[in-house]
Amino acid sequence: MMPLNAPALPDQVTLEALAKRLDPASPPAVEVQGLDMGYYLVRLHHAGGDSLLVDEHGETRRFTGTQWVSRALAPLGLTHGILTWADVTDEMVGLPESPPVDTATRLAHGTRLAFMTPG
Template identity: 35%
Template sequence: MTTRPDTLENVTQQQLRSMAHQNPPPQVELCSCRAGVYLVHLHDGSKSYQLVDNHQMPLHFHAIEEAKDLLRPLGFTHGTLTFIDDSDEMIGTAMDRVSSEDALKNGTRIGF
């Protein structure tokens, strides 16, 4: 397992619309943070993004369907559901964060 080197850059819904039509489009990650809260992360080559609102605050979804309803009309057809790891929870473990590549490889593929 490699250390997660990526930092998340912010991307708004408007910017996301144009990203959906890139060739290839970024890989969508729905990150389950805690009971019923999901964040949208996108991975495009060496960059990773976090979907934010117009005030640059992360968009929180309370169901996978909410995220799908936003992403599907933009042209995204699938993504990967991942779960936050122990080190992300800041509980004081000495383990390294899971890399984005490992998280996406071991996540659950979902369709929009």
Template identity: 80%
Template sequence: MIPLNAPALPATLTLEALARRLDPAALPLVEVHSLDMGYYLVRLHHAGGESRLVDGNGETRRFTGTQWISRALAPLGLTHGILTWAEVTDEMVGLPPSAPMDRDARLAHGTRIAFRTQG
């Protein structure tokens, strides 16, 4: 189990609300979830559970590349995250459906990434 020391956050947050609520001494764990079609979602893991980054209308904020996530989160002090993905190809090749992966397994098997954008 990954220790989550960051204070609890609401279930959904805009980037602006996240900037106001972050505690630099105890940052949440950032999950960058890759979806089919080149979209990425951001989940924040903390002591209170999980939060989703949303736009001003309350819809899940979709990024079209990890560099956009980096440019949004790095200035807030969030320097790294874990890249996870939904496996859509299993059903395409005829494999039986698998049970959804729980949060701890998803984060444990994700790829660690740094939020650093140049240029």
């Protein structure tokens, strides 16, 4: 598990606000959450909890691929993240409902991503 010693951020943050508030010495842990239909959301984990990346209207910022997440975050100095998935298949095949996975477990078992977009 990554140490979550990054300074606290608001519950929702835009890319512009994030760029102003980032501390390069202690960046937040970046979770790229894969959803159905090929969308990805970004959650930033820090000392104050977690923040959702939103657009200038306060709507959740949705990406259609991890390369777009990389192109948005790499210029801010964020170099990597953790890809996690919202699992809806259990209910679809009739398995009993399981308790939600806590954040630490989700981040510990996610797939590591490098934010590198060739020029």
